[in-house]
Amino acid sequence: MKRFLGVALAALLALSAAACGSKAEANQAETVKIAYLPITHSLAVLEEAKQLEDSSDVKVELVKYGSWPELLDALNAGKVDGASVLIELAMKSKAEGVGLKAVALGHRDGNVIVVSNDIADAKALKGKTIAIPHRQSSHFILVNDMLKENGLTIDDVNIVELAPTEMPSALAAGTIDGYCVAEPFGAMGVSIGAGKVLYESEELWDDSVCCGLVLTDSFIDKKPETAKTFVDAYKKAGSDLSKDEAKSIAKEYLNQKDEVLDLSLKWISYDDLEITEEMYEDLTEKVKSYGLLDNPPGYSEFVKNDF
Template identity: 30%
Template sequence: MSLKGKILVCTAGWLVLITALHCYLNVNWGAVLNDFRPPGKRKVVVAYIPVTCQLTCPVTDYISKFSENGEIFFPRMFQGFPEIKEALISNKVQAAFVVAPLAIALVSQGVPIKVVYLGHRYGSALVVRKNGPVKNFTDLRGRTVAIPSRFSDERLILFRAMKVWGMKPGDIKMVEMAPPDVSGALAAGAIDGFVMGEPFPSQAELGGFGRVLFQARDYWPDYMSCILVVRQDLIDKRPEAVQVLVDGIARSGLWLDKGKPYREDAADFVGRYYYNQKPALLRWALTHPLDRVVYSQLSPRKADFDMVRDLMIETGVLNKKIDFSEYTDTRFSDNASIQTAWKYQPGIATAK
């Protein structure tokens, strides 16, 4: 074989080796092969977006890998709720963290899903440009504010604030925008403000171009936004898998609420391995102050959802009353209420 031929063979062999190593180290083969397993043995695929309202999803995935039974589900990250909605309807994901109004709207449209748990309480804020013309809420009259979806609690927060300040629904122009895009849009002057979940308010603050005008809890005590929904066919055929999912999420919430060191650890591994965000940003959002977002005591409550439903009707995104029992299944959260926090410490490769 000529020298040129030997070089080509060696180069091809090197490329094959590198490709094989990449596939071995970076591809989750369990997730890739999941669809080929018998339906009753497939792991649930859970959709989420990179916000702290949904932090228990990656935290559960990360910690459960160190447990005796291994990972509970396969997480799949999206950038916005419209894509999650389509994936949920088409059964590409069987569970998802979405905003509460979207879940209610989907059920009213005949999509067979149920709310089984909350993702958090608090954690959303209205942010405006730091040195901009908006000094108080009424200065937003005639200006543009980004929201994650017309079916979002953040949109409802704006309407609640507008009512308090005597403003009409059309006084603020609301535009839908994927959460990861809002900070850049605010910095560029494309919008005058945004209402989003963390860490994007913190991102604007730390970037020096944003200022929190108000926290969601200022106008909505016990505010909730993101909730966990599951397809009805999974509930009917594999309720035990749904219970394991809810138990894991509940345990992660309790673990996060144990104190600052746990949140700092979560900021590190979630930022690096899941959200592709700087851990310092997540640390700020999760610890300034510690109750900026809360992850425990998250069973769905009828009063909370009735208020969301009524606000949706009042603001024109829902055309009929839908009862709490039609879109929730509380038996899983009831059973999860006896769970305890994960026993996991950074640097120790075991979890219980």
């Protein structure tokens, strides 16, 4: 009898433990793995990760990369669930058959064209060397817009692709005459006295689209509710990003001096991060006009707002 009671008690305890385990598993937060570069353009998703640290529904696992090609390789291979990425790179991947959806902007505005101090105006850039991070970028588009506004074309300058971290020192050394890149590297060039701001992005392109938040189709299809919760929390995090909070997050992740961050954050905002059809159509026209991509994906094919 004692043996029977012992077996029954063990079985009851096992069932209880299994039930508790199932409950704990059911209450465990889903993790969304997001790739990013340590730039001010990624601050909304960094803020979201902080806000969701104690969430029982969704948490953000941040995966840092050192360059756009590295990040894109991980995104295209499905090693992450999504990324804060140059939207033109994501458009190209989508056009090549990678299952991606753009679900929000990374930021609003936040790009500048920096030139050496002896460049008086855009016309003086004829024959000069301008650096960009990648030809599939809004920075390349902004340079084209600037040249077009001043009666020049891309053939009138020498375009080079350069790592963002190298641009301020290259400008200081005189190996380039100007550059356009994600922040805070524009602010770095200005803060060290290597150059000055010739244009802010909104002076050339209203509602410019630069970085976007993208998710893989696989993740959205497998976990639609998690995707919705994640995107809603991301947009809220962007709206919550005051200049003070943005600077606090930037200091934690970007390892930049106060004067660089103060200047960089003057040019950028994170509220209202929805990608509208109008701004996307404007982007696709520029992408085609400046030779970034002949057949970019359409709005309904690539942008997802209907969670």
